[in-house]
Amino acid sequence: MTNRSFFFTIALLFCTTIARAQYNQVNDIPYRDAAQGYAQERCKLDVYYPTNAQDAPVVVWFHGGGIEGGEKHIDPQLKNSGLVVVAANYRLLPKAPIDDILDDAAAAVAWTYKNIAKYNGSRRKIFVAGHSAGGYLLDIIGLDKRWLAKYGVDADSLAALVPFSGQCVTHYNIRKQQGIPPLQATIDQYAPLTYIRPDAPPIVIISGDRELELFGRYEEQAYFWRMLKLVGHKDVTLYEMQGYDHGAMPFPAYKILKDHIKRLTEKK
DSSP states (O other), X not given: OOHHHHHHHHHHHHHHHHHHHTXXXXXXXXXXXXXXXHHHHHOEEEEEEXXXXXXXXXXXEEOOSTTSSOOOOOOGGGTTSSOEEEEEOOOOTTTSOHHHHHHHHHHHHHHHXXXXXXXXXXEEEEEEEEETHHHHHHXXXXXXXXXXXXTTOOGGGSSEEEEESOOOSSOHHHHHHXXXXXXXXXXXXXXXXXXXXXXXXXXXXXXXXXXXXXXXXXXXXXXXXXXXHXXXXXXEEEEEETTOOTTXXXXXXXXXXXXXXXXXXXXX
């Protein structure tokens, strides 16, 4: 190795170290006060944040897993992007009822709203995103304002809702508890479609390929999009990730999420 190559390698390693040092991650932060038992176990979140930024955009991420499984995680595509990322766990079926699970999702968003400035994030730029069950949960708490209002947060203050392949009728595992099979759709108080309204935050709906998705999931989301348009929502978009099934569709969807974060933060 020449001297020039040696110093170039050292400089590259130094720059890489500096870039990595610009981010930090804090894990397993409780987002409920005085939680006990199962809530104490599950109601925790991780925060990944830039250490040299101010008022950075924030992504609150809810994992998938049919509301009966899954763990908080931060995808590499959301790292090193100038974003604060909050990845939250929540209680799961059948150990917890769906109302408690929805309340967990609202509590995690409310914690973010009230604490994210400590991690260099902006409460005016909170994007709530999630895959599958996570997308389903965020749709309900973002559209039915009662969940966040309980914690003193206006759902309309969110920068956007970004569900990745979230169910828009009543979730199939809730229907399963009611003795209803997966192909018999219902729309009740546990369906995002029940709460469509024109004044909701911007909504970015992302689906997998309609021929590869679960149980007509694309068509659910397309109907969700159409009904939002019909009631007069001014900023709702629908994407179909052709060639990607339900499990793989997040891979291309993260770029769409980041593109809309850029669009909406520049607009603000």
